[in-house]
Amino acid sequence: MDAFEQRLKKEQLRREEQGLVRDIISLQPAGAGNIVAARHSFVNLAGNDYLGLGSNQWLIAEFYEGLTPENRLELFAAGSGASRLMTGSHPGYQELEENLARLYGTGKALVFNSGYHLNIGLLPALAGKDDLILADKLCHASLIDGMQLSRAKVIRYPHLDYGCIEGLLGKYRDEYTTIFIVSESIFSMDGDLADLPLLTSLKEKYGAVLYLDEAHAVGVRGERGLGLAEEQGVADKVDLLVGTFGKAWAGQGAFVACTNLVYDHLVNTARSLIFTTALPRISIHWLNFLLPKITAMAAERELLLSNARLLRQGLQENGLITEGDSQIVPVIIGRADLAVAVANQLRQHGFWINAVRPPTVPQGTSRLRLSVTTDLSSELLASLPQLIAETAAAL
Numbered sequence: 278m279d280a281f282e283q284r285l286k287k288e289q290l291r292r293e294e295q296g297l298v299r300d301i302i303s304l305q306p307a308g309a310g311n312i313v314a315a316r317h318s319f320v321n322l323a324g325n326d327y328l329g330l331g332s333n334q335w336l337i338a339e340f341y342e343g344l345t346p347e348n349r350l351e352l353f354a355a356g357s358g359a360s361r362l363m364t365g366s367h368p369g370y371q372e373l374e375e376n377l378a379r380l381y382g383t384g385k386a387l388v389f390n391s392g393y394h395l396n397i398g399l400l401p402a403l404a405g406k407d408d409l410i411l412a413d414k415l416c417h418a419s420l421i422d423g424m425q426l427s428r429a430k431v432i433r434y435p436h437l438d439y440g441c442i443e444g445l446l447g448k449y450r451d452e453y454t455t456i457f458i459v460s461e462s463i464f465s466m467d468g469d470l471a472d473l474p475l476l477t478s479l480k481e482k483y484g485a486v487l488y489l490d491e492a493h494a495v496g497v498r499g500e501r502g503l504g505l506a507e508e509q510g511v512a513d514k515v516d517l518l519v520g521t522f523g524k525a526w527a528g529q530g531a532f533v534a535c536t537n538l539v540y541d542h543l544v545n546t547a548r549s550l551i552f553t554t555a556l557p558r559i560s561i562h563w564l565n566f567l568l569p570k571i572t573a574m575a576a577e578r579e580l581l582l583s584n585a586r587l588l589r590q591g592l593q594e595n596g597l598i599t600e601g602d603s604q605i606v607p608v609i610i611g612r613a614d615l616a617v618a619v620a621n622q623l624r625q626h627g628f629w630i631n632a633v634r635p636p637t638v639p640q641g642t643s644r645l646r647l648s649v650t651t652d653l654s655s656e657l658l659a660s661l662p663q664l665i666a667e668t669a670a671a672l
C-alpha cells in the first residue's frame with residue numbers, strides 16, 4: 278500500500294472508531310411513504326418529499342399523459358446538451374422563471390441545477406473582499422461552501438442569536454461595503470424556524486442584504502407554499518430568496534428570486550450557473566406542470582403541519598424533544614455510535630430513519646432526523662414516539 282492509500286485507510290479507520298462511516302445504500306421508492314431496501318419494505322421517515330408528490334401515482338400519470346412534442350421523453354436524449362448560456366436554456370426555463378418572479382413579486386427569478394449549485398454560486402458572485410457575511414452557525418454545508426469560495430470576511434453567529442447579529446451589524450456597518458445576513462428559514466437538521474420579521478427589520482435598520490435559504494419551506498409553508506417568508510408576511514423584504522425543487526417539489530433544481538440587477542450580475546458571474554450543463558427539459562417540464570398545483574395545495578400543507586405536530590407532541594410526552602414547529606423533527610441522541618445503533622434498531626421495526634452525525638451536525642449532537650410527510654398515518658405518528666423512547670432507553 279502506498280503512502281496515499283495508507284493515509285486514506287487511516288482516516289477510514291478513525292471514522293469507524295467514532296461511528297462516523299457513511300455509506301450509499303440502494304433504495305427503491307415503493308408507493309406512498311414507503312421504500313424498499315434489500316427486498317425489505319420500510320416506512321420512509323428520512324426523505325424530503327414532504328407532500329408525497331414524488332410517489333403520487335395520479336399526479337405522475339397526469340404528468341406523463343400531458344407531455345407534448347416539445348417535451349415528450351422519447352423525442353429527446355436525457356440531457357440538455359449544453360450550459361444555459363450556450364444552447365441548454367430551452368423555453369421551459371423562461372416560463373418557469375417568469376412564473377416564479379410573478380409569484381414572488383420580484384423582477385426576476387433565476388434557476389440553477391440544484392440548491393448546492395446555487396448556494397456555492399451566489400456569494401462568490403455577489404460578495405467581494407470588502408464585504409462581510411454574517412451567517413447562522415447552523416447554516417447548510419452548501420451555504421458554508423459558498424461563503425468559503427467568496428473573498429468576503431465571514432463571521433458565524435450563534436444559532437438564531439439576533440442580539441448577536443445586531444451587535445455585529447452595529448460594530449461593522451461602516452467597515453465593510455456590503456454586509457450580507459445569511460440564514461435558513463426552516464433549519465435543515467434542527468427543524469426550528471428563523472424569526473423573519475426580526476431579521477428583515479435588522480437588515481433594513483443597518484442597510485444589509487438578506488440571503489434566505491427556504492429549501493425546506495418552499496411548497497410547505499405560506500398560503501401559496503412560497504415559504505416561511507410568505508407565512509410571516511415578509512417575502513417582499515428578502516433580497517435573495519432561495520428555494521429548492523428537490524424536496525417538497527419532488528423535482529430537481531433551485532431558484533433565487535431577486536431584482537433585475539442581481540439577475541444580470543449572476544448570469545454574468547455565477548460560475549456554478551455558467552460552467553455546467555443545464556437541466557434536462559423533462560425536469561423543467563415537471564416544475565412547470567407542478568407550479569400551479571403546488572401553489573394551490575393549502576390543504577396538503579395543513580395536513581403536513583398537523584402530522585408534524587402530532588409526532589412532536591408524542592415525542593415531547595416521551596421526554597424526547599422540546600421545541601420547533603416544522604416537518605423536520607430531530608431527536609438528539611448525543612454520541613454518533615449510539616445514534617446509529619438506535620436507527621438500526623428502528624430499522625428492525627420497519628422504519629427507515631437516518632442517524633445524522635458530525636460533520637453534518639456539531640459534535641455531541643448526533644441525532645435521528647425524522648422527516649414527516651403527508652403520507653404518514655396518524656396511527657403511526659401517534660405510536661412511533663414510544664417505540665423510539667424505548668429503543669433509545671434500551672441502548
Ligand SMILES: Cc1ncc(COP(=O)(O)O)c(C=O)c1O
Pocket residue numbers: 391392393394396417419461465490492493521522523530531
Ligand atoms: C438548507 C439547504 N440548502 C440547500 C440544499 C441543497 O439543495 P439541493 O439538494 O437541491 O442541492 C439543501 C439540501 O439538503 C438544504 O438542506
